[in-house]
Amino acid sequence: MNGYSDSHSEQAVRPSGGPSGGTEAGEVGVAQQAWTLLFSLLHTHMRNFPALAAEFELSPVxxxxxxxxxxxxxAMSTLANYLSCDASNVTGLVDRLEARGLVERRSSEQDRRVKMLVLTEAGAALRGRLMARMFEPPEFVTAMPEEDQVALRDIMRRALKTQ
Known part of the structure; x- marks a missing residue:
């Protein structure tokens, strides 16, 4: 399966209730089509994240x-903001990572009340392996002709530069 089936594309570019931006009823603009397809692709790919985390005996969080x-x-408070959760949830999460020897807490040099998280040597090594697996291109990308891979890469670079 190449991930580009007509029925999937048709569903992806015709979201219900969204702004049309097109010229006919039910049509959407090219930008919305592109974004909808990209979002759908990333969402589909991220469904594999729990299995990837499990390869390293980690929860997805x-x-x-x-x-x-x-x-x-x-800072643990920064991590809580990133995860959109309460600081008490981060404490338990960090406790489990610390018990595995992957992170350690240190007091901030600026404010001893603030706890900073630092990767241990083992944590950095595991993170490196995790990141390498996360950035392995999926089959649908490697199956593309090289010229399409180059075009996709260049488009993504331009998109990221505008952020």
């Missing part, structure tokens, strides 16, 4: 935390 942590320390 734990995998998101490791993805968010990088070279620099991150």
């Amino acid at each position: 734990q995998a998101h935390v490791l993805r968010q942590l990088g070279e620099e320390a991150l």
Whole structure:
């Protein structure tokens, strides 16, 4: 299956109740079609995220935390905002990652009351493997002709530059 079936594309470009932007009833503009298809593609791909996290014996939220942590320390309150959850939820989440030896809490140099999260050596190694797996292109991308891959890459680069 190539992911580009006509029926899927037809459903994706005709969302119910959305603004049309097209010239005929039920039609949508090209920008909305492109965005709807991209969103659908990413949503479909992200359904695999729980299985990917499980490969590393992580919950999906734990995998998101490791993805968010990088070279620099991150305040637990910042992580709570990123995850759109209460700080008490982050405490339990960090407790489990800390018990596995993947992160450690440190007091902020600016404010000792603020707890910063830092990856341990083991956490950084696991994060590296996780990120490598996350960024493996799916089959539908690798199956595209190289000229389509180049065009897709260039379009995505231009889109990201406007952000």
